[in-house]
Amino acid sequence: MDGNTTRKPSLARGAGQHVLIVAAEPDVAELLATTLELAGYRIGLTGTVADTLALLDAHRFDLLVVDTTLPDMAGIDPAARPVIVHRPPVLYLTGYDTLGRLLPELGLGETDYVTKPFRVAEVLARIQVLLRGAAPGRPDHFLRHGDLVLDDTLCRARRGPRTLDLTPGEYRLLRHLLVNAHRVLSKEQISRYVWGDFRGDNAIEQLVSRLRRKVDREEPALIHTRRGFGYWLGRVDAEG
Template structure:
């Protein structure tokens, strides 16, 4: 079970988040202020922290800095503060991501999955090999027939998400949200363009792809 600490001084929000996260398989610890949060980090095995900035005793940014002095657990900030300065300050203090209130539960869960995935990837950067091309995730390198394949940053991001989830169907919405951001979740034209480019660069037969497969109307799948 993945341990998550939720820190917020709003008891209703704490309850809602606890129910939603537990329903999705997380083990949840809650704290209503900064001191309780810092204590909880020392007492519970945690894979992720969800933290409000506006705490009653210690500012959330200070809590992040104190945690970062000895622990690298990913931190997702939740806050009603909307200015860029607040976001930059939290990120500079060591937060890994920032979600502004109000937010939807689907976006929150997607952010959590992305943070946990990145944390896991820091310990394992595999090389994925197919009969057509090889992807070296650690070195951000793609080769085909022994030659380097030049990808744009966006092409790489699309390919990386697919190859990290072999044989798993990745929906249009998930790809768009994770590569371009939630605001682009319905702009599937982006995907068609970039998938066509990737197939031209990587597939032996672009009209009959073997590795970058389309699930009509749903999404894409990487077949090793």
């Protein structure tokens, strides 16, 4: 074997989870279905909001991948969700120019996004993160790390018995750190998740500082700085 051969990193794979792809464009739907099947997921496929809601009412899916170019995308709104018993996490595929309209949805459940044109590796990685956050054995709307708990249904957070009084930006930042626990997130990654664009100056530092004062009043501290790289959430003695 040639010792100079460069091995490509393996793509994130599934374990038979049931994923519903919601895409009206045939090329996008075929690419996603083929890719996710090869990656080890079971696939359902719809092209309209009406069909999607009907399937969600009749079947349990572990995750939705939704292309926001659906012609009736406005039909997927919070008002429709209470009739669905099991609300799976959602990965949105969205154009950068329409991201601003999508951002209010992020943080109101297990949700994330990938901008188009998307890379297959990024889609697979974000799916894996969302499925890990919605692991079996706990209610879908709770995210936990030690004594830190986020309730996505009510958009509330607490640490131990203490409720955290968070602004929407602080909540979104904490959620992003929590879903990616023990993973360093760059300022750009955080900024694009929280606000939809990259903000320079000291915007991220100030937001992290405010959140840290609220979360880390108790020991051990959970929000940490990796100088020159970004920020991460977790216990220092558990890192590694």
